[in-house]
Amino acid sequence: MAFIVLFPALVAIYIGFTEWSPTNGTTFWHAYQNWHWFDGYWEAIRSHEFWGAVWRTVLITFVCTVVEMVLGFCLALLLVKDFRGRGLVLVYFLLPMMVVPAVSGFIFQMLFQVDGPINGMLSFVWPGDVKLQWLSDPTLAIWGVMIADIWQWTPLMFLIFLSGLVALPEDQMNAARILGAGFFPQFTRLIIPMMRPILLIAIIIRAMEVFKLFDPIYIMTQGGPGTATENLSIYFYRLTNVSGRWGYACAVALIVLIALSIVAKQAIKPIERAQNESMEELMTVGGEDAPAERIEDAIDAGARV
């Protein structure tokens, strides 16, 4: 662990203070020859490209997470009731999730061609021939990338929400129905509050992953046209493997890592809470009016801990 986590971190800090590149002709421990203190950090903070990449990463993360959540929730609500062949339908909706992300990038690259089937389908509903340049138009490209991610990961949200919906206490739902609550009050007053912890975990986990998005973007547009779809991951890749600016890339990476670890610390809390829930339950159960069996259960479990 130390070998694969600590050492690279130290090297990155060291290189981040230099303007080193493999093409300098020196090995990386000679990087002090190009020492320039915080110049890399300064450049990053003033760089439009860096902030552009940050902005696009945030935009992609936000839009994808929200849309996936809404679609996933709708689908879960549609499919929560049992019917014949439901098992097969569930499997069908889980398939996109199993696709290798790089492959999903390739699939959408095919679909978004000018003569491809997406424009073909739009031509059916829209008058005239639709010839949208999905992946080479600077404003459309980022939406194309997002659609690919939404296609692939809505099933995950769907699966998480479905397992949450199935586990909702039925008597409360029935009580609400008998008392004459319509669908929307049921939804906003009962389902959402009871699903809150699950919603939160789903959002965090999805946001975490979209933030790192790389494969489909790289395959579909390589960050282009220009920098129109360049998020942070693609930006790092371009800095190192295309521009060869390793020292600067390390500085940028460290800025992002430090910012992220602050965010991550907060984001991890709900997961922590879910993990410790069983412990908390033990603390709150007890007292005089708790039912006898529950106390017994608690004692049993307590002996284990």
Place this chain on the structure above:
Amino acid sequence: MKKFLRVFAIGLFALFFGFPLYWVVTMAVKPKAEENPPGIIYWKPQNPTLKNYKDVLNLSNTSDSPFATAKSYSALTPLKNSFLAAGFGTLLALAVGVFAAYGIARFRSGGKELPFQILQLRMFPPAAVVIPLYFMFVYLHLWNTLQGLILIYAAVTFPFVVWLMRSFFQDVPREVAEAAIVDGCTQWGAFYKAVLPMVKGGLAATALFVFILNWSDFLIALVMTQEHWITAPLFLNSLSGGAGGQEYGHQAALAVLLILPPAILGLSIQKYLVRGLTFGAIKR
């Protein structure tokens, strides 16, 4: 009316989620002329053929296979690399992670913070983490080798193993290990003979899960390998820029081959999918 609306909505979803898969599966059996001709869209293959699969797997020795000239090797080597790297990476991650998970679950090794520090490793974009790893691997002569790739894959999926296995170990009552010790087992013996058999299902699910993750990797292999040691997703990408223009048919055939293992494995651990994808936070 309400029922009709519901079926209609499900149908719309089904179209959106199913169509891309339909397209890649049919593209894989289309001959070159039907792949992406300007002006016409072949919604279904007119003359289905298996040529694409044969070319990709190096089964056809005709000269019109693009691999005969443009590429000196077919998708076989990348597929083999992918399989070996993902497989051994998984084994290594399990070998280390299972013990760590048991220690954390049973003896609270590392205190309350350690598991979350391990989880935080997953939050950093690999594109940033891979930069310093690249130096190190070049220096250690592990760059562009299978061993190097295996090592990184193991390190990257290690948090997953710890978190998943921890949640499985926590489901085993402490008394199991204690009873085994009372019956004369050592601490190790209790782990091997009593606890491990009880989490067999969880262990298998974790292994398949990690395998899928490794199999799906693109970025790490992109930075860490080239030419002979590239993995299959990279090969898929390299086909698009070839001299013969777009190779949708061949790419699609390879894509289907790439989708199949995770799809089969993933569906076989469907029961554990939610738990796995949420780091064991939701246990259903």
